[in-house]
Amino acid sequence: MLQLTGITKSYGGHRVLDEVAFAIPEGRLTGFVGGNGAGKTTTMRIMLGVLSRDSGEVTLDGVPITDGDRRSFGYMPEERGLYPKMQVLEQIVYLARLHGFSRADATTRATALLEELGLGERLRDNVETLSLGNQQRAQIAAALVHDPRVLILDEPFSGLDPLAVDVVAGVLKTRAARGVAVLFSSHQLDVVERLCDDLVIIAGGTIRAAGSRDGLRAGFSQRRLELVLGGDAGWLRTEPGVEVVELDGGYAIFDADSDETVQRVLRRAMSTGDVTSFTPRHPSLAQIFKEVIQ
Amino acid sequence: MNTQSFIQSVWLVTGREIGSKLRSKAFLISTGILFALALIGVIWAGVAADSDSRTPVAVTPETAAVVAQLDDVVETTEVASVAEARDLVSSGEVDAALVPGGADPFGYTLISEDSVPTTLVSLLSVSPEAELLTTDTVGEQLRYFIAIAFGAVFFIAALTFGSTIASSVVEEKQTRVVELLISAISTRALLAGKVLGNTILAMGQILGIAAIAMIGLAVTDQGELLGGIGAPIGWFAVFFLFGFILLAALYAAAGATVSRQEDIGSTTMPLTILVMAPYFLVIFFNDNPAVMTLMSYIPFSAPVGMPVRIFVEEAQWWEPFLSLVILLASCVVAIFVSAKIYQNSILRMGARVKLAEALKS
Numbered sequence: 001m002l003q004l005t006g007i008t009k010s011y012g013g014h015r016v017l018d019e020v021a022f023a024i025p026e027g028r029l030t031g032f033v034g035g036n037g038a039g040k041t042t043t044m045r046i047m048l049g050v051l052s053r054d055s056g057e058v059t060l061d062g063v064p065i066t067d068g069d070r071r072s073f074g075y076m077p078e079e080r081g082l083y084p085k086m087q088v089l090e091q092i093v094y095l096a097r098l099h100g101f102s103r104a105d106a107t108t109r110a111t112a113l114l115e116e117l118g119l120g121e122r123l124r125d126n127v128e129t130l131s132l133g134n135q136q137r138a139q140i141a142a143a144l145v146h147d148p149r150v151l152i153l154d155e156p157f158s159g160l161d162p163l164a165v166d167v168v169a170g171v172l173k174t175r176a177a178r179g180v181a182v183l184f185s186s187h188q189l190d191v192v193e194r195l196c197d198d199l200v201i202i203a204g205g206t207i208r209a210a211g212s213r214d215g216l217r218a219g220f221s222q223r224r225l226e227l228v229l230g231g232d233a234g235w236l237r238t239e240p241g242v243e244v245v246e247l248d249g250g251y252a253i254f255d256a257d258s259d260e261t262v263q264r265v266l267r268r269a270m271s272t273g274d275v276t277s278f279t280p281r282h283p284s285l286a287q288i289f290k291e292v293i294q
Numbered sequence: 295m296n297t298q299s300f301i302q303s304v305w306l307v308t309g310r311e312i313g314s315k316l317r318s319k320a321f322l323i324s325t326g327i328l329f330a331l332a333l334i335g336v337i338w339a340g341v342a343a344d345s346d347s348r349t350p351v352a353v354t355p356e357t358a359a360v361v362a363q364l365d366d367v368v369e370t371t372e373v374a375s376v377a378e379a380r381d382l383v384s385s386g387e388v389d390a391a392l393v394p395g396g397a398d399p400f401g402y403t404l405i406s407e408d409s410v411p412t413t414l415v416s417l418l419s420v421s422p423e424a425e426l427l428t429t430d431t432v433g434e435q436l437r438y439f440i441a442i443a444f445g446a447v448f449f450i451a452a453l454t455f456g457s458t459i460a461s462s463v464v465e466e467k468q469t470r471v472v473e474l475l476i477s478a479i480s481t482r483a484l485l486a487g488k489v490l491g492n493t494i495l496a497m498g499q500i501l502g503i504a505a506i507a508m509i510g511l512a513v514t515d516q517g518e519l520l521g522g523i524g525a526p527i528g529w530f531a532v533f534f535l536f537g538f539i540l541l542a543a544l545y546a547a548a549g550a551t552v553s554r555q556e557d558i559g560s561t562t563m564p565l566t567i568l569v570m571a572p573y574f575l576v577i578f579f580n581d582n583p584a585v586m587t588l589m590s591y592i593p594f595s596a597p598v599g600m601p602v603r604i605f606v607e608e609a610q611w612w613e614p615f616l617s618l619v620i621l622l623a624s625c626v627v628a629i630f631v632s633a634k635i636y637q638n639s640i641l642r643m644g645a646r647v648k649l650a651e652a653l654k655s
Contacts, residue, residue: 048477051641067480071299075477079643081470086314097306098478100299142474 001025002047002065002150002181007056009042015205016042020056022200022210024150024181029172031196031213032185033289039205040185041078044152047183048075060150071099074148078155078185080139084128088119091127092141099146106145113141117171133164140168144175151175153184157191169195193285203293217282220291223256224281227265230274239265253281303479307487308494311462315495324454325499332506340514349414352379352391357402360392364417383407390414440523441580441602444530445573447503448598451534452541452569455496459488459542460549460558463636467553472640481637489542489629496538500531526605529614533597533621540593540625541569547632550639551647561646572598583608591617593624 007020017039024030034040045051047058049070058065082091089110096106114123117137122130127138136159143151151172157165172195176182183200186192192199199216201209209216227233229250236244236252241261246253256262269275283291315321348369351361354376361368371388373379379391383405390411396403404414466472475484504527548561572595579585580602589599590609596617603609631653638654639647 045473045641050473050477068299071478073477075474077470077473079470079473081466081472081474083314083465083471084469094306094310095474095478098303098475100302 001061002183003059003062004043004047005057005059007043007046007058008054009046009051010054017046017053018205020202020205020207022207024183025198026149026181027176027179028182028197029176029195030181030183030198030200031192032183032200032202033189033192033285034185034202035293038202038293040202041154043202044075044154044183044185047152048073050075069149072146072149074143074146074151074153076139076143076153076156078158080135082127082135082138082142085126087124088127088130088138089114089123092138092145095142096145101146109147110141110145113145114138117141117167132159133161136160136164137167140171144171149180151180151182151184153182155186156184157186157188165191189285189289199285201289201292208292209288213285216288217285220283220288222283223259223262224283225254225256225262225265226277226279226281227252227254227269227275228277229269229272230276231272233269235268235272236265239268250276300480300483303483304487304490307475307479307484308491311488311491312495315458315491325502328450328499329502329506332503333510336507336510336516337514340510340516349390349411350388351414352382352388354379354393356394357392360402360418367417368414380405437602437606438580440526440605441576441598442573444526444601445576445598447500447530448534448537449570449573451496451500452538453566455492455499455538456541456545456565456569457558457562458495459492460545460562461555462488462492463546463549463640464552464555464558467550467640467643468555476640481640482633485543485546485633485636488546489539492542493535493538496542497531497535500534504531523605526601529604530597530601532618533600533614536618536621536625537593537597540621540628541565543625543628543632547635547639547652550636551649551652553643553646557646568594571595575599576602591620593621596621 002024003021004023005021007017008015009017020039020043032040032043042051046053049065049067060069086094089107092110092114093103093106096110097103101109111123114120114137117140119130119134119137119141122134127135130138140156143153153172156168156172160168169191172182172184176197184196193213196213198211199209199213200207211219224245227236229252231250233247233250233252236242236247236254239261241257242265243255243257244252245255254265256265266275266278269278348367350369350371352371352373353361354373358370358372361370371382373382373391376393379393382388383391384407386407390404390406392402392404394402400418404411404418466475472484508527544565545562548565549558552558552561572589575585575589575595576598579589586599586603586608589595590603590613592599600609600614600617604614635649635652638652
């Protein structure tokens with residue numbers, strides 16, 4: 001497990017990260033969500049040692065990470081970066097060798113990976129001649145070629161069409177299933193919601209929420225319920241402890257102040273008529289996000 | 295990161311720098327042109343030396359004996375009569391004619407077209423013996439030529455590869471590939487690899503030019519020049535090697551402070567001046583021992599100043615070694631300062647990073 005504790009970073013008196021702490025467990029996909037300038041990229045760069053931190057610690061299984069550990073990390077920077085005038089295969093081989101692989105090993109791995117990503121026909125082409133989507137695939141190959149223990153991906157889905165999103169999501173899931181700790185940031189909350197197991201929300205340089213996706217959703221549901229009745233549900237408005245969010249004939253969405261209120265409402269609903277549906281409503285990630293960063 | 299993987303990383307970066315350069319058509323063409331120029335220069339010098347520079351003079355049987363001793367500077371054409379000699383002068387086939395007659399002590403007259411051929415006159419004159427207390431070991435002109443040659447080669451090679459390293463640093467920064475690189479290897483390994491790669495390329499070019507010059511001199515029978523110039527060329531190579539490492543490190547640091555290729559010119563300007571200064575200094579001061587001595591100890595101009603002083607035999611045997619130690623020391627300082635600037639600037643996109651900020655820890 002990769003663990004961040006008390007990470008702080010300032011640029012010329014402006015504190016961009018304040019006591020950032022969260023964990024990235026192995027075998028799970030952790031989504032990293034935050035607005036522009038919230039500190040996602042800075043956090044990732046510090047984890048990779050690309051950027052220095054003012055204070056705090058990054059540990060891997062409880063031990064502060066070394067440069068050697070970092071070489072077993074895979075990284076995809078937000079601003080994509082490959083040499084435009086270098087051949088795709090050569091480039092990925094070069095990066096694998098920088099991570100410590102022999103030339104032969106690096107070539108075998110790079111070829112296999114690029115073929116898996118659908119770039120088998122383009123191995124000898126210069127990166128600049130590839131379409132944006134294919135450059136993105138090459139970029140993913142660059143992050144994966146050395147079989148990293150930890151994958152850190154900054155906006156891996158931005159600029160991808162829905163099909164490519166699925167390809168990349170598939171690759172990440174496979175890696176996580178093999179026991180890799182995966183952290184990825186994204187603006188596309190729907191993608192994060194669909195894909196991630198765990199979630200970290202950052203705003204203004206501080207972590208606002210962190211934990212499993214389902215746990216967070218449950219924690220933020222605040223007893224919001226959806227009720228569908230045979231008759232009119234207008235009586236909800238006068239029920240104590242209930243705040244109606246939406247009401248349309250027999251359909252209502254409401255917030256309850258306590259579990260007793262929920263039970264009382266259910267009993268009254270059943271006594272007034274047929275209850276077609278009475279379900280807790282989990283908020284979407286977008287709703288949680290809005291609420292958390294306020 | 296341990297030493298072994300550091301060295302490995304440095305070599306990988308070095309290899310990529312060299313490989314990508316060797317595949318660049320622009321680089322191959324410019325190197326080809328440079329080599330061709332060196333070859334043409336040597337051949338031209340050989341042809342010029344070979345061609346007959348003797349003064350053509352017409353003589354009659356009576357005056358032939360007068361110039362018989364001047365065979366190496368005078369090319370004689372013997373004619374039968376004075377009239378024939380005059381004709382050759384006016385047709386321009388000879389520069390002058392020696393005809394019998396005229397006042398003592400000579401007993402002959404020099405005829406020429408419209409000006410007195412002073413060289414010939416002085417050769418034929420009787421002069422008193424002159425004794426010089428100090429002798430110039432090397433001709434003025436040769437000293438000038440050698441000084442400019444060293445100055446120009448240093449300035450062209452340093453400028454070419456200095457800009458190359460600066461633009462390759464900016465390319466990595468601009469394409470953000472640097473972020474990937476330094477997530478795998480240390481900034482220091484990356485910087486060292488780039489400096490080393492470009493130094494090898496620059497040295498290769500320099501050695502190529504030197505080889506062409508030497509082979510060319512030998513082939514065109516100018517071998518005697520080689521004896522005097524061998525040691526200075528050797529020292530030049532050594533000084534160039536470390537002088538270039540010094541400059542390359544500084545160029546890399548300068549490149550790291552900007553984010554766009556367009557900004558390289560302004561950020562490397564001070565370095566460009568440093569590189570060009572020795573060239574202009576040797577042009578103007580190659581005969582001024584004080585300036586040349588100073589130049590031969592300042593790290594940026596030592597690669598030009600010291601070999602020139604060695605060539606004209608003004609330097610004591612220990613001087614190049616002392617100067618080399620100074621150069622090595624400044625190399626170490628430059629590498630540390632550059633590594634710091636590089637490290638602090640390489641991820642900062644946008645506006646040019648101020649030097650004071652780049653030097654902060």
